Amino acid sequence: MTDLPAAPGATRLGLVIDLDACVGCHACATNCKEWNTGGDSGPLTDVNAYQAEQRGVWFNRVFTYEVGGRREDARTVHFPKACLHCEFPECVAVCPTGASYKRAADGVVLVDQDKCIGCKLCSWACPYGAREFDEDQGVMKKCTLCIDKIYNVNLAPADRVLTCVATCPTKARHFGDFNDPESDVSRLVRERGGFDLAPELGYQPTSKYLPPRPGRRAPTASPPAAASASRHGAGGFLRWIDRALSR
Amino acid sequence: MYPAYSVIFFTTASGAGYGLLALVSVFAIGGGLPPTTWLGLAAIGTAAALIGAGLTSSTLHLGRPERALGAFSQWRSSWLAREGVAAVATFPPVGLFGIGWVFFNDVGGFFAWMAAASALLALLTVTCTAMIYASLKPIRQWRNGFVLPSYLALALYSGSLLLVLLTRLFGVYRPAFALLAAVLLGVGWGIKWGYWRHIDAAPARSSLASATGLGRFGQARLLEAPHTEANFLMREMGYEIARAHARKLRVIAHVALFLAPLILLGIVVAGAPLLALSAALLAVLSAAVGVGVERWLFFAEARHACMLYYGRAS
Numbered sequence: 001m002t003d004l005p006a007a008p009g010a011t012r013l014g015l016v017i018d019l020d021a022c023v024g025c026h027a028c029a030t031n032c033k034e035w036n037t038g039g040d041s042g043p044l045t046d047v048n049a050y051q052a053e054q055r056g057v058w059f060n061r062v063f064t065y066e067v068g069g070r071r072e073d074a075r076t077v078h079f080p081k082a083c084l085h086c087e088f089p090e091c092v093a094v095c096p097t098g099a100s101y102k103r104a105a106d107g108v109v110l111v112d113q114d115k116c117i118g119c120k121l122c123s124w125a126c127p128y129g130a131r132e133f134d135e136d137q138g139v140m141k142k143c144t145l146c147i148d149k150i151y152n153v154n155l156a157p158a159d160r161v162l163t164c165v166a167t168c169p170t171k172a173r174h175f176g177d178f179n180d181p182e183s184d185v186s187r188l189v190r191e192r193g194g195f196d197l198a199p200e201l202g203y204q205p206t207s208k209y210l211p212p213r214p215g216r217r218a219p220t221a222s223p224p225a226a227a228s229a230s231r232h233g234a235g236g237f238l239r240w241i242d243r244a245l246s247r
Numbered sequence: 248m249y250p251a252y253s254v255i256f257f258t259t260a261s262g263a264g265y266g267l268l269a270l271v272s273v274f275a276i277g278g279g280l281p282p283t284t285w286l287g288l289a290a291i292g293t294a295a296a297l298i299g300a301g302l303t304s305s306t307l308h309l310g311r312p313e314r315a316l317g318a319f320s321q322w323r324s325s326w327l328a329r330e331g332v333a334a335v336a337t338f339p340p341v342g343l344f345g346i347g348w349v350f351f352n353d354v355g356g357f358f359a360w361m362a363a364a365s366a367l368l369a370l371l372t373v374t375c376t377a378m379i380y381a382s383l384k385p386i387r388q389w390r391n392g393f394v395l396p397s398y399l400a401l402a403l404y405s406g407s408l409l410l411v412l413l414t415r416l417f418g419v420y421r422p423a424f425a426l427l428a429a430v431l432l433g434v435g436w437g438i439k440w441g442y443w444r445h446i447d448a449a450p451a452r453s454s455l456a457s458a459t460g461l462g463r464f465g466q467a468r469l470l471e472a473p474h475t476e477a478n479f480l481m482r483e484m485g486y487e488i489a490r491a492h493a494r495k496l497r498v499i500a501h502v503a504l505f506l507a508p509l510i511l512l513g514i515v516v517a518g519a520p521l522l523a524l525s526a527a528l529l530a531v532l533s534a535a536v537g538v539g540v541e542r543w544l545f546f547a548e549a550r551h552a553c554m555l556y557y558g559r560a561s
């Protein structure tokens with residue numbers, strides 16, 4: 001049934017994405033594609049892979065935003081986005097076949113590739129754009145929270161994390177159980193003020209985002225130091241050169 | 248949202264079919280239509296053909312149509328599954344009602360109950376179709392109080408124009424049919440007028456600031472998109488129609504769907520038989536074009552919240 005689990009599960013798995021640490025390298029997106037094309041929901045097919053109008057299935061997409069003022073006040077924020085494994089996933093509720101489901105035990109939202117009829121209604125119901133249709137296979141695909149990796153007993157315990165988490169060079173992604181108040185993810189959300197995307201829509205995403213920290217740049221009111229050094233600050237030889245060149 | 252022709256044809260054709268079915272069922276029970284074989288065959292046959300063609304068309308946009316049977320299972324949570332169940336459940340009573348009318352020329356007793364069930368299930372199916380759209384939170388042009396009434400009103404209105412044409416053809420026309428069509432036209436026109444006013448004026452629920460949570464740092468702007476080519480989301484949800492273009496199409500919808508049929512209904516009421524028949528036919532054709540444009544706009548003017556991330560308006 002595409003009914004949501006009646007009671008919350010023992011664990012509530014998800015990600016914390018640190019917008020302060022992300023450098024926008026897209027490693028999460030590319031490594032996700034590599035793992036998952038051979039994984040539970042694979043292959044992640046591409047159409048026109050080596051020519052114009054290339055399109056294909058990706059579970060991770062990294063946006064870059066400019067926030068704040070127009071000039072030097074603006075800050076650049078890299079913004080990776082994937083399925084947030086919501087508490088109230090409308091994508092699951094609208095599915096007519098039961099292919100989309102939310103696991104009762106850990107809250108992971110998955111698509112049964114053998115049941116999906118490719119009606120695309122789930123992608124219409126998701127405000128986060130987390131689902132991408134595989135036009136080659138005719139079914140809907142989405143982030144599996146690396147379900148074939150996080151419980152994989154053939155892997156060393158340290159490797160049982162999402163591939164996007166494992167590959168991130170700046171540790172901007174953290175995986176864990178939000179039901180455990182002492183887990184890394186719960187602690188980070190508590191300490192850094194983790195927030196929900198589009199909370200006004202009521203989907204209650206499990207995965208959270210950490211805001212970028214305040215900028216560490218010197219106040220912009222002070223004059224640029226280097227430009228004035230030769231004219232006013234420096235003495236002797238440099239001042240002579242400056243005077244000589246200014247003639 | 249991308250206006251897929253299969254879905255536009257499905258919602259308009261099956262809407263008209265279900266509207267006609269509901270009306271002929273009610274009039275058959277009430278004695279407004281004589282239970283003659285050819286009239287029954289034409290009325291129920293037209294309705295069933297429109298419904299069947301629409302439902303077939305709706306399967307064309309599926310990625311895996313061969314698995315469509317699975318789509319009836321989740322009626323407890325999904326309006327799409329409910330629509331499928333209601334659509335299939337409508338066929339048995341329609342079949343029995345049709346057998347009574349066409350073969351036994353009897354629309355009383357058991358067959359009247361079948362007619363009543365047909366009418367109810369027809370309206371229920373249209374309701375489910377409308378709720379598929381009206382329940383989607385990320386699209387404010389769909390999730391509002393105008394969508395369900397407009398689907399029901401336009402289904403009954405387009406059905407009523409078909410009823411006027413059929414009864415004119417078979418010489419069983421009554422002025423009440425044209426009057427009913429005019430009333431439904433008025434109701435539909437009012438709802439669509441209100442719908443367009445609403446979507447033009449209502450504020451968006453989400454913004455890039457709320458969707459990214461970056462609003463606290465000031466205004467957020469897209470600096471770099473995640474990919475250079477259009478992906479599935481941009482092709483499916485990113486369809487955009489120019490405001491001036493939409494305004495022209497709205498005028499076409501107002502004229503073809505409402506204004507022209509209103510004038511033509513006047514001719515149906517007042518005109519000589521042959522003129523009235525031609526006017527009834529023209530009204531159906533004009534409304535068919537009009538409802539197609541209306542439904543195309545229903546999709547093309549809808550903006551999905553996920554496009555906020557790509558720097559688009561919602």
